[in-house]
Amino acid sequence: MDLKASERQEAVIPTASMADVAFLLIIFFLVTFQIEVDKTQVELPATGIRLEIPEESAYVSITESGVIRVSGGDEISYAVPSAEEVFSLASVVVSQDPTKAFVLKADRDVPYQYVDEVIDALKRAKVRNVYLLSQQETRDSAGGGAPGGAGGG
Amino acid sequence: MQIERKNKVDEEIPTSSMADVAFLLIIYFMVTSTFAATRGLDFALPEEEDNPPMIEKEESVLIEIQATGQYMVDQQPMRLDEILDYLEPKLERNPMKPVIIRPDQSAPYGYMVDVFDELRSGSEKGVEVKNISIPTQREIEAFWY
Numbered sequence: 001m002d003l004k005a006s007e008r009q010e011a012v013i014p015t016a017s018m019a020d021v022a023f024l025l026i027i028f029f030l031v032t033f034q035i036e037v038d039k040t041q042v043e044l045p046a047t048g049i050r051l052e053i054p055e056e057s058a059y060v061s062i063t064e065s066g067v068i069r070v071s072g073g074d075e076i077s078y079a080v081p082s083a084e085e086v087f088s089l090a091s092v093v094v095s096q097d098p099t100k101a102f103v104l105k106a107d108r109d110v111p112y113q114y115v116d117e118v119i120d121a122l123k124r125a126k127v128r129n130v131y132l133l134s135q136q137e138t139r140d141s142a143g144g145g146a147p148g149g150a151g152g153g
Numbered sequence: 154m155q156i157e158r159k160n161k162v163d164e165e166i167p168t169s170s171m172a173d174v175a176f177l178l179i180i181y182f183m184v185t186s187t188f189a190a191t192r193g194l195d196f197a198l199p200e201e202e203d204n205p206p207m208i209e210k211e212e213s214v215l216i217e218i219q220a221t222g223q224y225m226v227d228q229q230p231m232r233l234d235e236i237l238d239y240l241e242p243k244l245e246r247n248p249m250k251p252v253i254i255r256p257d258q259s260a261p262y263g264y265m266v267d268v269f270d271e272l273r274s275g276s277e278k279g280v281e282v283k284n285i286s287i288p289t290q291r292e293i294e295a296f297w298y
Contacts, residue, residue, distance in 0.1 A: 108263030
């Protein structure tokens with residue numbers, strides 16, 4: 001009897017769905033992608049309470065050395081020589097949108113004087129909502145964050 | 154004579170390189186995207202008034218933050234975790250009691266945020282501090298007495 005040789009099947013790895021998966025991931029990245037208007041590198045203070053900051057908020061960042069950068073929320077932040085420029089920018093922003101939120105992104109080690117001047121400028125410009133940008137407080141930072149211990153009286 | 158038919162070539166759109174392109178795009182997005190902090194403490198600024206209400210010093214609680222990071226609450230040195238316990242009986246008598254945070258100008262900003270966060274988190278511990286004020290140096294010079 002003549003035995004017919006069975007048809008040999010080619011061994012292939014099915015890759016047709018790989019593109020679907022990859023494009024799904026791309027769509028995910030595209031949807032979640034946000035343009036960061038301020039890329040100033042600062043060491044943020046840690047807090048237990050952290051509320052979501054509204055999108056397109058204006059930014060004021062202060063580095064440890066006291067360099068101030070501002071952004072109205074639409075453009076990339078730029079350095080300004082003093083807090084008085086913050087007042088100018090905030091006045092313009094508030095006149096266009098009185099409910100605009102401002103994000104204060106200050107280094108935790110910056111002397112309070114710089115922050116005080118910026119907050120004062122925002123108050124004078126009649127800004128209502130300010131968010132103090134922070135990072136998540138961890139157990140370590142909560143324990144080690146308390147400075148000074150039992151104050152030396 | 155019988156002419157042998159040529160092997161028929163299957164029609165197909167070559168998609169094998171599509172995955173390569175897609176993964177390249179993914180790598181690009183992964184490399185360029187950053188994890189930006191988008192959360193923080195909300196800090197509602199009061200409306201600036203020409204004639205702000207005067208608060209008697211005795212009515213408020215003053216939390217001073219010294220440059221060294223020590224906290225003085227009504228002139229008494231105190232640890233951060235003791236402040237809410239100190240405030241609790243005062244707030245029971247007067248829930249709207251003003252609590253004023255006054256950091257030294259050279260104190261690191263992080264200490265002010267620590268105190269502010271501690272006061273704000275009081276509501277979770279049953280000590281809600283409703284009236285927190287952080288006057289600026291200009292306001293202190295103008296209105297402090």
